[in-house]
Amino acid sequence: MTSRAEIDEAYANASHIPGGMExxxxxxxxxxxxxEDHPPQEIAYGDGARQRLDLFRPEGPARGTVVFVHGGFWRAFDKSAWSHLAAGALAHGWAVAMPSYTLAPEARISSMTREIEAAIGAVAGAVPGKLRLAGHSAGGHLVARMACADLAPGWRDRVERIVPISPLADLRPLIVATMNDDLRLDMAEAEAESPALRDQVDLPMTVWVGAAERPAFIEQAWLLAGRRNCPLVEAPGRHHFDVIEELAEPDSPLMTALLS
Structure with a gap:
């Protein structure tokens, strides 16, 4: 059986990336x-303190909206740390929404899934047109959950593509991890909240992961892509922290995959 120390090491990122703590x-x-240059509109999608999203609008009518869900192992960060990643989609005339969500230990992952469902609903009400969903790490997990058949959001027929980036698709290994002191996953919730274990609806998906990531994240990406029978891209030279940088670049391969 895999030990807590082994699982912690398998999913550790900063210590394996040069300058990772920076x-x-x-x-x-x-x-x-x-x-400062692109002040967002803040929209509440619930009554909770973190149930807020930032909406960046392009010049002129939006072609649709990209929703980006941040990572942090469901325990860290909020919408304010990722605003610069809206640049790529904005340059193509898309609005960009970035939600915060209630973190562990205050919330369980199952509650976060419902918060993201509600946040996307608020986005769909604020901006007409199609939706593209992207998320990184824990955020990759949350956008992948939006394609699972146990959910039935009214906005799902507007989703044209989902791109989970370095996603966590099978949560069962995390039950023994130190982070689970905050997440409080048991086997029932880990299975229920694992996109790789759920029945899926037919939505276009491309799974993205850095080729230089920890093996556990590459395995998780392949697991999800296999479950979805969808394309998987291993971005050359990218690790877990810089794999998202292409979202800020209008003509990057990642932006092409998300918006094509």
């Missing part, structure tokens, strides 16, 4: 600078 400050600074 990334959160870099993200926050880039996001703050972007918001």
């Amino acid at each position: 990334y959160p400050a870099r993200w926050a600074a880039a996001a703050a600078a972007f918001r």
Whole structure:
């Protein structure tokens, strides 16, 4: 049986990335600078303190909306750290929505799934047109959950593509991880909240992962892509922290996959 120490090491990122501990400050600074030039509209999608999303609108009518759900192992970050990643889609005339959601230990993952469902519903009400969903790590898990048959959101027929980036698709290994002291996953919830274990609806999906990521994340990406029978891209040279940078680049391969 895999030990807690082995699982913790398998999913550790910062210690395996040069300068890994510097990334959160870099993200926050880039996001703050972007918001100064592109002030978002904040929309409440519920009564909770973190049930808020930032909506960035392009010049002129939006072609649709990209929803980006942040990562952080369901325990860290909020919408304000990722604003700069809206640049790529905005340049193509898409609105971009970035929701916060209630984190563990205050909330369980099953509740976060419902919050993201509600957040996308609020986005669908605010901006007409098609939806594209992207999420990173835990956010990749949450957008992949939106394609599971146990959910039936009224907005799902507007979704043209989902791109989970470095997603966590099978939560069962995390039951023994230290992070589960906060997540409080038991086997029933881990199975119910694992996109790789749920029946799926027919939505276009492309799974994206960095080729230089930890093996556990590459395995999780392949597991989801296999379950979905959908394309998987291993981005050359990208690790878990820089794999999302192409969202800020209008003509990057990741943006092409998301918007094509």
